[in-house]
Amino acid sequence: MDLQFDEEERLFRGEVRQYLLEYVPGHIRQAVYEERPLPREWMVESQRILNRGGYAVPHWPVEWGGKDWSAVKRMILAEEIDSNCVPKPLPFNTALVGPVIATFGSEEQKRRFLPAIANLDIWFCQGFSEPNAGSDLASLKTSAVREGDHYRVNGQKVWTTYAHKADWIFALVRTSRGERKQQGISFLLIDMATPGIEVRAIPTIDGYRHVNEVYFDNVLVPAENLIGEEGQGWDYSRYLLGQERSSMGNVGYSRRRLQRVRELAAATSGENGPMIGDPVFRRRLSWAEIELKALEFTQMRVVASGRDQGGGVDPKTSILKMKGGDVLQSAVGMMLDVLGPEAMTSGHVEPVPDDPFQGIDARSAIVAAYFSSRKFSIFGGSNEIQRNILAKAVLGMGGRR
Amino acid sequence: MNFDLSEEQQMLAETATRLFDGHVRQAEPDAKAQWRDYQELGLIALSLPAALDGLGGGEEEIMLVMQAYGAACGTAPYLQSVLLSGRLLAEAGGENGERALSALLAGERQYALCLFEPDSRYRWDEPATRAEQIDNGWRLTGAKVAVCDAGADSWLICPAAVEGGLGLFLVPPGAAGVAREEGIAPDGRPSANIRFDGVMLADDAAIGDPAMNRARLARIVDQAIAACCAEAVGAMEKLLDITVDYMATREQFGTAIGTFQALQHRAADMLVEIEQARSITIYAISMMAAPEAERHVAVSAAKALVNRASRFVGCEAVQLHGGMGLTSEYPAGRFFQRLTTLENLFGDTHHHLCEVERGGGV
Numbered sequence: 001m002d003l004q005f006d007e008e009e010r011l012f013r014g015e016v017r018q019y020l021l022e023y024v025p026g027h028i029r030q031a032v033y034e035e036r037p038l039p040r041e042w043m044v045e046s047q048r049i050l051n052r053g054g055y056a057v058p059h060w061p062v063e064w065g066g067k068d069w070s071a072v073k074r075m076i077l078a079e080e081i082d083s084n085c086v087p088k089p090l091p092f093n094t095a096l097v098g099p100v101i102a103t104f105g106s107e108e109q110k111r112r113f114l115p116a117i118a119n120l121d122i123w124f125c126q127g128f129s130e131p132n133a134g135s136d137l138a139s140l141k142t143s144a145v146r147e148g149d150h151y152r153v154n155g156q157k158v159w160t161t162y163a164h165k166a167d168w169i170f171a172l173v174r175t176s177r178g179e180r181k182q183q184g185i186s187f188l189l190i191d192m193a194t195p196g197i198e199v200r201a202i203p204t205i206d207g208y209r210h211v212n213e214v215y216f217d218n219v220l221v222p223a224e225n226l227i228g229e230e231g232q233g234w235d236y237s238r239y240l241l242g243q244e245r246s247s248m249g250n251v252g253y254s255r256r257r258l259q260r261v262r263e264l265a266a267a268t269s270g271e272n273g274p275m276i277g278d279p280v281f282r283r284r285l286s287w288a289e290i291e292l293k294a295l296e297f298t299q300m301r302v303v304a305s306g307r308d309q310g311g312g313v314d315p316k317t318s319i320l321k322m323k324g325g326d327v328l329q330s331a332v333g334m335m336l337d338v339l340g341p342e343a344m345t346s347g348h349v350e351p352v353p354d355d356p357f358q359g360i361d362a363r364s365a366i367v368a369a370y371f372s373s374r375k376f377s378i379f380g381g382s383n384e385i386q387r388n389i390l391a392k393a394v395l396g397m398g399g400r401r
Numbered sequence: 402m403n404f405d406l407s408e409e410q411q412m413l414a415e416t417a418t419r420l421f422d423g424h425v426r427q428a429e430p431d432a433k434a435q436w437r438d439y440q441e442l443g444l445i446a447l448s449l450p451a452a453l454d455g456l457g458g459g460e461e462e463i464m465l466v467m468q469a470y471g472a473a474c475g476t477a478p479y480l481q482s483v484l485l486s487g488r489l490l491a492e493a494g495g496e497n498g499e500r501a502l503s504a505l506l507a508g509e510r511q512y513a514l515c516l517f518e519p520d521s522r523y524r525w526d527e528p529a530t531r532a533e534q535i536d537n538g539w540r541l542t543g544a545k546v547a548v549c550d551a552g553a554d555s556w557l558i559c560p561a562a563v564e565g566g567l568g569l570f571l572v573p574p575g576a577a578g579v580a581r582e583e584g585i586a587p588d589g590r591p592s593a594n595i596r597f598d599g600v601m602l603a604d605d606a607a608i609g610d611p612a613m614n615r616a617r618l619a620r621i622v623d624q625a626i627a628a629c630c631a632e633a634v635g636a637m638e639k640l641l642d643i644t645v646d647y648m649a650t651r652e653q654f655g656t657a658i659g660t661f662q663a664l665q666h667r668a669a670d671m672l673v674e675i676e677q678a679r680s681i682t683i684y685a686i687s688m689m690a691a692p693e694a695e696r697h698v699a700v701s702a703a704k705a706l707v708n709r710a711s712r713f714v715g716c717e718a719v720q721l722h723g724g725m726g727l728t729s730e731y732p733a734g735r736f737f738q739r740l741t742t743l744e745n746l747f748g749d750t751h752h753h754l755c756e757v758e759r760g761g762g763v
Contacts, residue, residue, distance in 0.1 A: 001405065003461070298680040390673070395669070397668065399660060
């Protein structure tokens, strides 16, 4: 047991922080701090800065830009990115599709996509969920029928984050029907500019655009865009979901949010002096900060335990996901409460065409973030799914006979 | 960063588990024999400084021992005798301290630390109990409450305000002017309220340096709180095991109740709270060498979260057991009682949250 960061890890944290503060422009970090929706160009600019420093894809194989760092160092990096208000590398690119291509793709696919994915020259979105395939993902129906050199794709994806900004989509499609629904699923890369694709915004309660429906109407996709083998897509998706857990607990993000709660509460008048002096409010903040401190160590435990084992997801990752979401949600709940009556004039407005922030200012961003944050207990396996995993994989509780 | 147990730590954990399990099964526990067991297995040396041939440091090892103790629902006064009194005597040093310590190590004496007072809840560092220097000795006056595991033959260690700081006084069993009101803690262990009405003590009853005793005792109490957290984590983990086992065997509506998703989710929530409690305990342990203010906030943060988890896990375990959870014969209830006692020991949730806030937050 060694419960302290070692010298190398401490120095690494300092290097990362210095790089981020020196190279990532202040206006981008300010917008992240205020939780405003970032313009596409800013996200691209920021990821390219990270990539230049070697910080965008350290978990990839070394020949494609990876760094062979320990999981603890990667965790430190993720924490520093979040707590210094730097936009995270686009997860669909760096955490999801990248590792799948690097592991199961052909040499040609790796050369074509990986450098572009790391540098955000190509923006990927994720086409997994469908109207009737959410937590039960294997029920997906979008079909891909082989016709010579192409697949003909028909169907619909839903909850596709940033589909309207994306250049490409990686999709799970059904290429055949097997005995089990997990069989016959394939992993396909599709250029969003292909005729027959339609993206429709799903208006959400937070007021800005991020999720979409994506319709495929006889979309012809070159067969060379199939990743790995036909029918093995389910395994690839399992692999993908098991990737990069080192920041699953969102510790840096929560730390930034709780810090902002403190700052807002210190600057806002309560009914008896500043809000931060209100003992009831202070107590809520104390609990959240304590919970976060525990989460920080839970995350380190999960990260450190996976370090030498390779392969296999620690089921305790589910704890990170649940508690991480919890703290993020309670932090933004406190921000909303600090706004108080100001929240009444901070609903979102219809964006004017040229507004980079889609009409969302620093106050309405809190209201938007409050609504948006409910997603943390839903996406990537809802909290109920995580409880199922814990009950079965950790506690060994059985299903009904 | 590395959270894996070394081979030695692994062995220690297993040894401690066997020892405490054995002690719990004894029909008529013999405190002296148990003490010898501690000594033989090195558990006493473990928590005493290197100067006394202890292994020194060892906060991580103590955590492992206390987890094992918690999992066994141990009843021997390990915390009171070794972690509190033993450490205090060892660190107070001096002729008086050393003499008192050798009596402890030889198994001749048990000690109990009298920390808390009426009307000041969990604040112990500015006692109303006072000691005045008189010819050839001291006169001790005041009252202490909730003194755990103090048998009638135990020596008491009593902090008291003295000229120039905090005095620490050794009070022999049966001293004139000591009035004990015996009570029982929620887990059934002895706990006494004790009055000192002008108790006359010899010169050599005072240990340590009044200018340094407060800081020294503060550290030892923080270490003991972290140990309590570890005990609670061990107890909660075991209680969850017991509960999951019970759910796998108890059948209703033709199936084991552990197959019901609603109940599985409650068990999963218990697991989540336990793992968070374990994490913050590790955090507290990692802060033991930090300056007092930071160490104290870390320890209080840990105790607050572990307390909350203890109450949640204890109540849920009883609920998931149904009526069986309320019976004395079934182990779940005993763990719940011990967790409830631990929640109170060295400060309840409210106290420790206040401490965290007084220190500026974690």
